[in-house]
Amino acid sequence: MIYQDPQEMREAQYVSINLHIALIAFFVFIGFVIVMYFTNRFLIKFVFKKIEQPISMLATGVHQISDGNLDYRLTYQEHDEFESVCMGFNKMAEQLKSSMEAIQKSERNRKELLSSISHDLRSPLTSIKAFVEGLLDGVATTSTSQKEYLEIIKQKTDDINSMVSQLFLYSKMDMGNYPTYPEKLAIHQELSDFVLACQEEYKSKGLLLTITNQVDVPCIFADPVQLRSVFANILSNSAKYKKKEFVHVHIFCTKQDDMIQIAFEDDGPGVQEDSLAKLFDVFYREDISRSTPRQGSGLGLAIVAKAIQRMNGKVYAQNREQGGLRIVIEIPEMRQA
Incomplete structure (x- = not known):
């Protein structure tokens, strides 16, 4: 019969228990890692699937706006975090459309303004030129007719001066440079x-x-x-x-x-x-x-x-x-x- 020292037996049991605990901890850790891995895969797939549609909608919207379709709007039915994003996109598109329309209107007004100034200056200037030529060519031979010619020239000059003054006033008001004393x-x-x-x-x-x-x-x-x-x-x-x-x-x-x-x-x-x-x-x-x-x-x-x-x-x-x-x-x- 082999005699075993009780102290050695206790040490062997202690080592065995520690080994079992270490193995259990190892397998628990491995199991935890595996569970976390598959859980993350599932969550990533779930979350990505959830945001895939809104991101795709946003990308489509950006392409539409960049191509000049300023009437394009996003339609999003869900009530989640992307709802405010889509609303913000639509608001941005509306403001961009309004800005572009304002720029286009301003450009049209500028062209109309130049055309109108040209027309309104040309008419009195043509009359002034004609009456001055009449005076120089001796068409107006009497003092009465000469006075009539000069009065018409003065009237046309007053028309030009009035138009320029009003244009100057409007321009100053439009730029906010006209003084006001309310x-x-x-x-x-x-x-x-x-x-x-x-x-x-x-x-x-x-x-x-x-x-x-x-x-x-x-x-x-x-x-x-x-x-x-x-x-x-x-x-x-x-x-x-x-x-x-x-x-x-x-x-x-x-x-x-x-x-x-x-x-x-x-x-x-x-x-x-x-x-x-x-x-x-x-x-x-x-x-x-x-x-x-x-x-x-x-x-x-x-x-x-x-x-x-x-x-x-x-x-x-x-x-x-x-x-x-x-x-x-x-x-x-x-x-x-």
Whole structure:
């Protein structure tokens, strides 16, 4: 019988237990690694499958926009993290489209502006040249005819000077370089004073002015000089395009919510419906006025629109059912402190 030392037996058992523990730990670790590996593979495949469609949609959208299709929009039905991304893409596309349309409109306006300036300068310059040549060639032989020629030359020169001055004013307003000195104004008093001061002058031009005030001492914050210039340009427009000896212009002042509304209504010829939205464009005039340059440069209402915009208001035109044109100004009411 072999005698074994108890101490050695305990040491052998201890080594055996440690070996079993090490093996178990090793296999547990290997199993854990295997489980993590397959779990990661599954998760990666699942997540990738979930984001594959949105990423593909975004890639398609980017290609469409880069190819010039600014009307392309993403349609995403899920309510997850990509919903906000797709909404942001659509918003970006909409803003890009608006910017491109603004650039294209600006380019069209620039071309129209150059064309209009060329036309409006050519007409009076041609007349001036013809009358100067008439004077030099001795066509005007009497002092009376010579004076008539010189008066026509002066009139055409005044037309050019007026157009250049208005163009300079509009350009400064468009660039934001035109000084403005707004102050608190009682609009009913401003209208009354303006009509009282100018009534006879406009009567001599064929305009009969009346005013109806339907507001209780409202105030606006505006430059009084620019505001009177707005009134004058609107009335000048009515005078230039009237087709009868006298045109009645009724001025209404009312309050609509937080806006003060000033309407100029005449019983003149009105304008074509498709021209209403263009009346406040630079150099816009209906074709009939092209044959009568004395009717103006087409800058008056454009200046009106710029001035009202600087007062945080808006202006628009409508045809009256009874005939004639209605130009409406809306300016925010100044709140009392």
